[in-house]
Structure formats: structure tokens, C-alpha cells
Amino acid sequence: MAKPKRSRWNIFLNKQQQELLSKQEECTRRSASLLRELRSQDAQPLKNSGGIGQAAERQAQAMCVRQINDVDATQKAIEAALARMKAGTYGFCVSCEDRIAEKRLKALPWATHCIACAA
Ligand SMILES: [Zn+2]
Numbered sequence: 001m002a003k004p005k006r007s008r009w010n011i012f013l014n015k016q017q018q019e020l021l022s023k024q025e026e027c028t029r030r031s032a033s034l035l036r037e038l039r040s041q042d043a044q045p046l047k048n049s050g051g052i053g054q055a056a057e058r059q060a061q062a063m064c065v066r067q068i069n070d071v072d073a074t075q076k077a078i079e080a081a082l083a084r085m086k087a088g089t090y091g092f093c094v095s096c097e098d099r100i101a102e103k104r105l106k107a108l109p110w111a112t113h114c115i116a117c118a119a
Helices: 006-043 051-087 102-107
Strands: none
Touching: 006 051, 006 102
8 A cells, every 4th residue: 555645634634623623612602501591491381382382392402402412412422533643543443444535534524434334
């Protein structure tokens, strides 16, 4: 296998790291605001005592919880990607150990699988 052009790859890695760190920050903010929203929903007395009103409030809460879980999962994926960067395994498919296309990494900086394995 030909030796990868290190400097170009390093520049790419650097960009990806910046991207991951800024996404991580975004997730922290998003998760804090979702938690605030959830708490304020909890604190609100049930305005509508009718079944429809309560159902709608429960639905809003459930959606909030789902979004928090999503953000949580993204944060974990970002942390794992940053750890792989430190370990020097970032950008390689965890399944077939092939290189993950840069285009894919740009779209999904925390991708763990190449397109073939993700499909
Ligand atoms: Zn693969």
C-alpha cells in the first residue's frame, strides 16, 4: 500500500477535529436547553384537565426526551471519534479497517464505518 501523504491527511484531520469540537459544543448547548425545556414542562401545572390536553403535553415531553437521547448519542459518538483521533485510528472503518472516504467523513465526522460496511 502506498504511503499516505501525511501532511495532507494531517490537515484534514485537523479540520475534522475542529468540526468535532464545535459540534460537541453545539450538543452541550442543545442538551442544556432541552433539559431546561423539559423541566419547565414538568413544572407547569396541567392547564387543560381534559384528556386531549394532557396527552399533548405528554407527547411534547416524550419528544423532548427523545431529542435529549439523540443529542446524547451524538455526543458519545463525537467523544469516541476524538478518542480514535488520539489513538490514530480515526478515518478507518472499524469493521473492515479500510479507509473511510473523506467525503463521508466530511458529511459525518464521527463515522465509524465505510460506506460499504454501513450499508
Ligand atoms: Zn468497512
